[in-house]
Amino acid sequence: MNKKVVVLGEVSEGSLRNVSFETIAAAKAVAGDGEIVAVLVGESVKSFADEMIHYGADRVITVEHENLKNYTSDGYTQALSHVIESENPEGLIFAHTALGKDLAPRLASKLETGLISDVTEIEQQGEDVLFTRPIYSGKAFEKKTIKDGTIFATIRPNNIEPLEKDETLTGEIISSDVEIKDLRTIIKDIIRNTTDGVDLSEAKVIIAGGRGVKSQEGFEPLHELADVLGGAVGASRGACDAEYCDYALQIGQTGKVVTPDLYIACGISGAIQHLAGMSNSKTIVAINKDPEANIFNVADYGIVGDLFEVVPLLTEEFKKLKV
Ligand code: FAD
Secondary structure (H helix, E strand, O other): OOOEEEEEEEEOOOOEEHHHHHHHHHHHHOOOOOOEEEEEOOOOOOHHHHHHHHHHOOOEEEOOOOOOOOOOOHHHHHHHHHHHHHOOOOOEEEEEHHHHHHHHHHHHHHEEEEEEEEOHHHHHEOOOOEEEEEOOOEEEOEOOOOOOOOOOEEOOOOOOOOOOOOOOOEEEEEEOOOOOOOOOOOOOOOOOOOOOOOOOHHHOEEEEEOOOHHHHHHHHHHHHHHHHOOOEEEEEEHHHOOOOOOHHHHOOOOOEOOOOOOEEEEOOOHHOOOOOOHOOOEEEEEEEEEOOOOHHHHHOOOEEEHHHHHHHHHHHHHHHOOO
């Protein structure tokens, strides 16, 4: 069956987040030959509409308002509710980002429909769309479907390949006027805590440090390696608890869930709570002094050694490859 599916494009720091294109690819898997409608919300977002079309959206609806400059639950719920009411789609696909995790359950509750969150794969089975998602901290996967009502899912970044970009594609761009009012939260200012430019949840390469890094300064070689590889630096909770780095870098069950192409774990033992946030990474390299460390059980490549010797060597070798 062909369905109309609405996706939400996320604009952050003046550009579209890559996961926005992944939502379009996911929507294609749900829509069949139906229509994909992308929604862009913000103060000034029209300039991103063409890019959503080049990645496969058939139509783009922009909702622009001064009260939508920064994300607020109330503002975005009002904007999206208005679009969903007028479009009446059979499917909704958002990103499983901080924004999506906050917004999707609110809308699902308003729509009185189910929500399948943190999806890593989508497939058709007869008339049903099956969504795969991790359970038990990533130790197992379940497949779920929504039989009645709107099909609503959030997708984990870096798991569903975007469609090929095609700049010859064209589509309709419509602005939707919505009154955004009675906001209970007003963002006055945003003070950023992290220093890294690369967003952890979307990074293709992550160099993560654990308690074995031993100090704030111990993270320096990891930053150097991340710079050479164009990656981001992450951490275990052990490192965050020891105040070697900010909690914004924490990866795991109670931190961020990441799926990079390459995850290099340095001085991390591999506790189950840490594995919950990174074990689906495409290639895992572990550097640890202890050959018995649990991290080696999930690693594709293991280096038994002192991270303070191994990491600078890797940085030097990768630098040579770049020349
Ligand atoms: P450790 O377990 O102390 O390991 C340090 C490792 O460094 C050791 O394996 C050691 O051999 C190695 N090492 C030391 N020096 C060197 C060196 N010079 N070179 C190479 N290797 C070296 N943890 C998370 O990470 N994320 C979470 O989200 C999370 N959530 C939690 C939620 C709950 C409810 C609970 C109870 C725990 C949670 N934890 C989480 C904590 C988790 O159980 C572990 O305590 C934590 O992951 C350990 O961090 P670590 O591996 O850095 O430290």
